[in-house]
Amino acid sequence: MRRRSKILAALAAVALPMTVTGVSSGGPPTAVASTPGPASAVAADAFKAASQQYGVPESVLLAVSYAETRWDDHQGKASTSGGYGPMHLTAVVPAEAVDLSGGEKVAKGESLRTLYKASELTGLDPAALRNDTATNIAGGAALLAEYQRSLKLPVGASTSAADWYGAISSYAGAADKTSASAFADDVYAIMARGAARTTNTGQQIVMPALQVTPAKSQLARTALPAGTKVAGATECPTTITCEWLPAPYQVTAPGDYGNHDLANRPKTGKIDYIVIHDTEGGWQGTLNLVQDPTYVSWQYTMRSSDGHVWQHVKANDVAWHAGNWYVNMHSIGIEHEGFAAQGATWFTESLYRNSAKLVRYLAAKNDIPLDRAHIIGHDQVPGTIPSTVAGMHWDPGPYWDWEHYFDLLGAPIYGHNVFPVKAGSIVTIKPGFADNVQVVTNCNADGTCVPQGTNFVYLRQAPDDAAPLVKDLGLRPGSSASTTQVSDIGARAAAGSQYVVAERSGDWVAVWYLGAKGWFKSPAGTPDAFAKPGLVVKPKAGRTSVPVYGRAYPEQSAYPAGIPYQTVTPLQYTIGEGQAYPVGDASIETDYYRATTFDGQPPTDHVQVLGNDQYYQIWFGHRMAYVRAADVDLRPAV
Structure with a gap:
């Protein structure tokens, strides 16, 4: 068995180019603040006010913001691509050029410093643009209006959203027309679907759906280059930017070679799984490693800042990525730039969206079901023999938003009270994410973790909040209970996972888990698990x-x-x-x-x-x- 060593965290994260490109989710017109309270009204009122002041249709503002950040504001902190606030205004440190592909360099221009451009256009202070939601939205509206004017197109809040395709493409900050149009297409897909969510600051926003046919011909008015094709045929959808950066297949020493195996899948084995990894390092260090013939390999790497993709191994060949040869034989591995213990800092909306596009493409091409039994985390891969169980990986970790990811895949995780949750029924875990802030420890040197949404519920040995967590004999061979440490998956039932109910006791549900009962609280009014039909053994x-x-x-x-x-x-x-x-x-x-x-x-x-x-x-x-x-x-x- 060739087991994968996780990329060392010591490899410094390399910054940060463009902004988004992604898959469709929710979108459009007038924002509605659902539920009372000033927090709910702030963003909704700000979108409306900015629309009127700067002459941008409110549907365009809402959909662009949703595509960039899902209306989250990062609470005054920069994203991994140097963006601030719900409009993701960028403030990247100036440099002569940034390496976007491990080779070719492009100049950093105005598109990576939009926060300061917004300040020039509005007269608003850069600090306010970074930290204040309403000010940030105004800055984003001013930028969109400026892009529209630069393309010699009409500006006005009452103009049709369909006539803003060129400005939206410009807002992407992309290096070429392919990436820019992918972003704009996502924005219009959002408009068509509508969206509703609670932001990271508790603001609840609803956007009704709006069907428009965008004027895609406007893309030709932009000064962006068409984009160049990289040698080597990639296996990616046309809606994402994807480069071929091959992993080496070569002899490294007498009787030894790296870093993958040639095959002829599916004739030499079906492709049943797509494994979601995170890199535990920056994208440039990751790309360097996959080109090392003495290291291991995976099929794709995805950059956090903009969802840019590199392919390294053809799908019909076997990469060494899962730590389990049987799973390697039957899977495709995708590395996502980020650190599992930091989560949302790295798992950007552009990363989720482009990853979902890639996975949908690969799943359709290889007849892989879009469910959590086949689109799996590295943390779901089993050890091969008893001695390897404790050393298996736990990425992408507790902060990967599986529910949102499967929404983007067009295969939402099951969550309807149709069947009763009773002994013998199958339940699917769906605890929500943003408001499911479970206790997690040991992310940082001081033993703490920044509170943020998590993708799991804890399982306990008895129906009591004070009961110890269930045991995992593979991870802790003695009789010790599992812990809340960020890397300890022993007592976690993650979103989309399924279990058979052993019994119920009031608000508590016991499921069969690792040969014993594990209890979690799932009140009838706010359940964390939903029953569905299926097969059991x-x-x-x-x-x-x-x-x-x-x-x-x-x-x-x-x-x-x-x-x-x-x-x-x-x-x-x-x-x-x-x-x-x-x-x-x-x-x-x-x-x-x-x-x-x-x-x-x-x-x-x-x-x-x-x-x-x-x-x-x-x-x-x-x-x-x-x-x-x-x-x-x-x-x-x-």
Whole structure:
């Protein structure tokens, strides 16, 4: 097994070019402050006032702001791309040039210092533009109006939103027409869908949907270059900027090579998963590492500031990224610039949107279901044998917004009170994100973590807020309970994950988790879990326990001469009599892709060994696992 070492945090994050490019979500006209209170009215009133003062349709202001920040203000702090406030006005430190591609350099211009341009246009103080929501929105409106005038297009709050395509493209701060138009297309997709959310400061804004046909011909009026194609055919949607930066496949020493394996997927193994990683380092350091033949590899890297993508390994080849060879064989890995312990500081809206575009494209191309059993975090990848469980990774961590991400994928995480939550039913975890601020510790040297939205609920050993967290024998081999440390996933039920209800007690729900019961609070009025139909596995009659596995390799008789048998060792967990676990996939391949030599040839290398011993992928604890079909009964949940 080639296991992936996480990129060292010591690699300094490299800054920051452009702004957004992304997938569609919500959008448009007059902002409505839902629920009473001055906090709710501030942003809504500010959008309306700025629209009238600077002659920009309110729908355009709202949709641009949503595409940039989802109306969040960063509370006076800069985003990773140097942007402030809900309009993401940028104030990047001047420099002669910034390296956007690991090679080509482009000049940093006005587009990266829009906060100061807004100050010139409005006469407003830069500090106010950074820190005050209403002032920031006014600055963004002034910029849009200036872009519209520079393209010799009419300005006015009553003008049609359709006639602002060129100005919106300019607002992106992009380096070329491809990136600029991708941003504008997202903004208009937002308008078409509408949106509603509570911002990071508790402001509740609703935008009704608005259907318009944008004047895309306006893009030709901008001075942006068309954009150049990079050598090497990338496997990306046309709606994102994507470059080919190949990971090396070469001999590194006698009998050794790096940093991925050639294959012919899906003929040599289906692609079942897309694994979401974070880099634990800046994008330039990450790109340097993936070009190191003695290191490991992944298919794509995505930059935080603008969602720019580099592809390194073709989808039909096997990258070394998951720490589990079976998962490597069947997955595509995407690295997202960021640090799991910092979360929202790095996981920008442009990152989420472009990542969702890429994943939707890859899922459609490879017939991968858009659900949390197949679009997985690195933290869901199981250890291969008992000794590797504790060393498995935990990224992208507790601050990755799975609910928003799946909304962008067009496959929202299930959350409707249609079926009763009762013993034997399958529940999907959906705790919300922004207002789900769980206690997390040890992000910083002083043991603290900046409070922010989290993607999970804690599971406890009893229906009591004071009860200890559940145990994970793989992470803590003794009898210790799990902890709140940021890297400790032992007691976390994450958004989109599924479990079988063991029992209910008032507001508390117990689910089967790692061979025991785990309790979480889910009041009927504000539930964190919702029941849905599906298949479960239970031990066959007469079995008091069933082993679980971290991979689904073939039985010994399936291996031809010259290919050693790969032992399938049970993990340290078991499924007890009377327990049940949801099925994530009942049709996985039982196989082993033999790739141990450089440029190897069949029949003993670069070949797929297929078995007859059937396995099911199941939801089991925070991570997924596999069980032999011969050990369990497959049946619908009650």
